[in-house]
Amino acid sequence: MAAVDAQVVRAVLGGDTEAFGVLVDRYHERCLRLALHILGSREDAEDAVQESFLRAYRYLGGYREREKFAAWLYRILVNQCRTMLARRNRREVPMASWEWDTTAAIDVAGSELGALRDELARALDSLSDDQREAVVLRFAEELTYDEMSAITGAGVSALKMRVQRACTRLRELLLESSHA
C-alpha cells in the first residue's frame, strides 16, 4: 500500500531526502498540466514545476497535515505561475503561442482534434490571467470552489463569477472559430 502523503512528508523531514521523489512522482504530471494550461509554454511550465517542488521541499516544515498536500503544492505552483506571468507582462512580451503537448501517444497533427485543440488554446490565451487560472482549476483539475479558494486566495463567489465569465468568453470564441 502506497504511503499517504503525510507519511512521506514525515520521512523527508526525518532526513530521507529521496522520499521526496515519491511526491514528485505522484504529482509532477498534474502540476505540469496545470502550469501548461496557465502559462501556455512547455518550457515555462517545466520551470514552474521545478521551482515549485524545490520551494515545497524547502518549506516542507510549514505543511500541516490537516490540509491536503496536493492543495498545498498547488498553491505554491499557482503563486509561481502568477510570478512568471507578472514577469512576462512587465517585459511586455506577448504570451508565446501556446505549445500544447505534441509528444502524446496519439498523434493528432492535422486531425480535426488537432484543430480543435488549437482553437481551445487560442481561446484560453485570450482570457485574463485570473479567468484562465480559475477555469483550469475548475475544469482541468476538477477542484471544488472551496479548494480553489484555498489555493488562489480568492473568495468562492468571485471564483464562480470568474469561471462563469471565462466560460461565456470561451464559448463565444469557440463559436466564432467554428464559423470562421
Added chain:
Amino acid sequence: MHDRAGLLPEWALAELRRPVATSDALRERVMARIRADSPAAPPAAQPAAALGGAVVAISHGSSAPRRGLRYQLAGALLALAASVAWLAVDSTILQSRSGLDPARGAPAGRMIVLGDTVNSALHDTLRLVRFVFEAPAAARVAIAGDFNGWSRSATPLADSAGSGVWSVVVALDRESTGYAFVVDDTQWVQPGRMAGSAAPARPIPATPVGGDST
C-alpha cells in the same frame, strides 16, 4: 459539478483534462535540484508548531548572508512627516520564516535579537523596522500589533518580487512590543517580541494563535 454542464463543450472539457506527457528527465531535474539543496546532515523534523510552525529570526542588517536574510534594509535615513526631521535608523530586520527549512535544518521558534545601533536623537522615539515573512504558499500576509490596533488588514506585506518573501517597512515607536503575522487572513503566527525590546511578547487579544479564525 453542477456548473459544468453547458458551460463548455464536452470536447473542450476532455481536452482540458487530458493528461500531458511527462518525462523521466523532468523528474530527475527536480530531484537533482532537491539533492543539491539538501544539507549533508539530514533535516531536522519539524518541532511542535504551536504557532503555525513559524521560525523566527531577528537580525542585524550587517549580518552574514544566509538564505532568507537577503532582504535587508540598507541603511538609514527616514524622512518623517512634515517636520523635516530625519531619523537615522539601523537596518533592523525582523524576519519570520513560515515553516521549517529542511535544507537548513533550522530550529523553529528560534529568535535572535541584536540591538539597535541608532545614533539619532530621535532614536528613543521611533525606529524603522522591516518585517519579512517567507511564505511561498500564502496569498496574503499582514502584520498586526499594538502599533496598528491588532488589525489583520491595516498593514499588509507585499511580495513585490513574487519570490514568496513578503515584506513591509513600518515606523514604530519604542513602546511597540507585540506583533504577529496574519497569513491568508486566518492564520496568526506570533514570532515573539520586538527586536531590542525588553518586554515580553504580548498575547494576541481575542484571536486564536496558530489556528483558523473565523
